[in-house]
Every structure is written in structure tokens, then in C-alpha cells.
Amino acid sequence: METALSIIITLMILGAIYALHARDLLSAVIACGIVGYGLVICFLLLKAPDLAIVQIVVETITLIIMVAVVLDSSRQEPFVKPDLQGYIAIVSGLLLIILLFHFFRISTSALDDFGRTTLRMSEAYIKGAADRTGSANLVTGVVFDFRGYDTLGEATVLVTAVIGVLTILRIRGKK
Amino acid sequence: MTTIVKKTTQLMAGLVFLYGIYIIIHGHLTPGGGFAGGVIAAGSFILIILAYGSDFIRLTRKEHGSTMYENLAILIVAFLALSGLFTGACVFFLNWLPRGTTGELASAGMLPLYNIFVGIEVASSIVTIFLALVIFKEEMSE
Incomplete structure (x- = not known):
């Protein structure tokens, strides 16, 4: 499974790099789709169908909205010649990558093997959930019973986002 | 859009909507739940709006209905x-x-209710x- 995951993650990285460098913005958006759908396959391989369903649907709708936006504005990305500020940004980005890689390498050597770690909290969830919530789907039991506050906050974030979109986009209401 | 797209949308949109409702109602039994099912149900409406334009079912200039359902x-x-605060504990x-038997459709107490209302909220x-994006585009072009 780790080989399959590595192949998919390599494809996702290639898609992200292509999306950065594509001249045509429509193909850049579709290359971004590679990242999202690759993540769906990763979730399925890691046995998380709940996350995979949410990810595949949200990715599709985001892709539709992004394609509509690109088709309505320009399809060409304007080319900007890098100046001094651009070179400084590139050098500092490279330094950050090297530093992060170094520290990630140190911290991954301290972890257990891939997929072997079970936290104390999730042990308690897995053992008691079906009896204490009565739900056959463990994820729903955790999301709506043990972590109800999280879910309420998540739903409130969505409501706030809609109110923000309506506030910004209503031209008639502004007059 | 062309006739092919419109006809396919007529055939598919209802099925997509039903699948979203299925995912929401069976959220405590099978993978899925309020969030996933709500987005699928919203996808059927988006399919209709994309195929027929925003004047279908007189959706133009009125997002009040969906905002009201959401809130x-x-x-x-x-x-x-x-309501948990008023019941003893x-x-x-x-x-x-009451929990009911694990694995039946009417079980798990409050969880199906939370699933249904969170699904309505996410879809709307x-x-x-x-x-709002579609109406903004139309008002910009005027």
C-alpha cells in the first residue's frame, strides 16, 4: 500500500507543479483537480470512505465553480519578469524547504511505523462508541456525539461564509 | 445548453437528489452523513442551474428562500x-x-436528527x- 500511496502522491505533486507553471489557466484549474482526486484515492486506500465521499463531491463542485470563473475572465496568465523581490522570495522559499525537510526527517525517525500508531483517545473512541452512541457508523458517532461542539462550529463557519458571500456580492442591496 | 445536456439533466438530477437524501438518512449506518449528503443534494440543483440557466423555476434574483432554510x-x-440541557443531566x-437496536434505521437517538438538519443546512x-455568484454575473452584465 505504501508504494501505491507514494505513486499517487508523486502524481499529485506533479499536478500541483504543472498547475503553477501552466500558461493556460483552464488547464491549471484541471491540474489542480489532479491533487483533489488523488487525495480521494489516498483516503480510499487508507480506509476512510466518509472523508473520500466528502472530498470527491466538494472537489467536483469547486472545480465547476473555478472553471466557470476562468471561462468568464481571461484564460491567459500574464507573464511577469522576476525582479529583485522575486529572487529574494525564491531564495527564501528554497531555504524554508531545506529547513522543513531537515526537521521533518528528524521527527519522522522518532515516530512508529506507518499505520501502527493508535492514540489513547482513539482507542477509547473505538472501544466504547457503538454501545454509548448506538450508531453503527463510528464516524457519525464521534462527529455528532463525542465532538458535537466541533460539528456545531463547522456548520456555523459555513453559515458565516454564506453571509459574507451575500454581503460582498449583492450589488442591488448596496444601492 | 443543447438538448442532449438538458435531457440528461432531467433524467439524472432527481436520482442525484435522491442519492443525497439516502446518504443523509443512512448517515448513522453507512459511510457519509450530513455534510456529504448535503453537498450531493446541492449538486443536483447546481446541475439543473448549469443546464437550464438561472431563470429555471424562477430562481433569478431570489436567494432569500435558500438563505432562510439554511439559517x-x-x-x-x-x-x-x-434540548439536552433541559433533560435531567x-x-x-x-x-x-432512546438508542434502539444498533444497525436499524430508527436508532442512535438524536444522531439522525442532527444529520438531517446539518444536511439541509449544508445543501442550502x-x-x-x-x-449568489450566478446572480452577481447577471447583474454585472446589465
Whole structure:
């Protein structure tokens, strides 16, 4: 499974790099789709169908909205010649990558093997959930019973986002 | 859009909507739940709006309906969570309804109710955002 995951993650990285460098913005958006759908396959391989369903649907709708936006504005990305500020940004980005890689390498050597770690909290969830919530789907039991506050906050974030979109986009209401 | 797209949308949109409702209602038994099912149900509306244009079912200039459903649904979720405070134990998000047998459709106490209302909220939020973008484009071109 780790080989399959590595192949998919390599494809996702290639898609992200292509999306950065594509001249045509429509193909850049579709290359971004590679990242999202690759993540769906990763979730399925890691046995998380709940996350995979949410990810595949949200990715599709985001892709539709992004394609509509690109088709309505320009399809060409304007080319900007890098100046001094651009070179400084590139050098500092490279330094950050090297530093992060170094520290990630140190911290991954301290972890257990891939997929072997079970936290104390999730042990308690897995053992008691079906009896204490009565739900056959463990994820729903955790999301709506043990972590109800999280879910309420998540739903409130969505409501706030809609109110923000309506506030910004209503031209008639502004007059 | 062309006739092929319109006809395919007529055939598919209802099925997509039903699948979203299935995912929401069976959220406590099978993978899925309020969030996933709500986005799928919103997808059927987005399919119709994309195929027929925004004047279908007189959606133009009116996102009031979907905003009202969204706000009502999140209010009902908050009230359901508050209802645990009035039932003896005084715990927010208390699962006070009878559990039933695990694995049946009517089981798990409050969880199906939370799933249904969160599903309504997510579906109407996403339809509202999409409608706001469509209406914004039409008002810009005037």
C-alpha cells in the first residue's frame, strides 16, 4: 500500500507543479483537480470512505465553480519578469524547504511505523462508541456525539461564509 | 445548453437528489452523513442551474428562500443541542432519545436528527453561494 500511496502522491505533486507553471489557466484549474482526486484515492486506500465521499463531491463542485470563473475572465496568465523581490522570495522559499525537510526527517525517525500508531483517545473512541452512541457508523458517532461542539462550529463557519458571500456580492442591496 | 445536456439533466438530477437524501438518512449506518449528503443534494440543483440557466423555476434574483432554510436549519441544530440541557443531566449535546437496536434505521437517538438538519443546512448554503455568484454575473452584465 505504501508504494501505491507514494505513486499517487508523486502524481499529485506533479499536478500541483504543472498547475503553477501552466500558461493556460483552464488547464491549471484541471491540474489542480489532479491533487483533489488523488487525495480521494489516498483516503480510499487508507480506509476512510466518509472523508473520500466528502472530498470527491466538494472537489467536483469547486472545480465547476473555478472553471466557470476562468471561462468568464481571461484564460491567459500574464507573464511577469522576476525582479529583485522575486529572487529574494525564491531564495527564501528554497531555504524554508531545506529547513522543513531537515526537521521533518528528524521527527519522522522518532515516530512508529506507518499505520501502527493508535492514540489513547482513539482507542477509547473505538472501544466504547457503538454501545454509548448506538450508531453503527463510528464516524457519525464521534462527529455528532463525542465532538458535537466541533460539528456545531463547522456548520456555523459555513453559515458565516454564506453571509459574507451575500454581503460582498449583492450589488442591488448596496444601492 | 443543447438538448442532449438538458435531457440528461432531467433524467439524472432527481436520482442525484435522491442519492443525497439516502446518504443523509443512512448517515448513522453507512459511510457519509450530513455534510456529504448535503453537498450531493446541492449538486443536483447546481446541475439543473448549469443546464437550464438561472431563470429555471424562477430562481433569478431570489436567494432569500435558500438563505432562510439554511439559517432555520442551523437554528434547529442549536436548539436540538440545547434540548439536552433541559433533560435531567444538563449536558450540551446530550443524546437523550432512546438508542434502539444498533444497525436499524430508527436508532442512535438524536444522531439522525442532527444529520438531517446539518444536511439541509449544508445543501442550502452551497446552493446559496452558487446562486449568489450566478446572480452577481447577471447583474454585472446589465
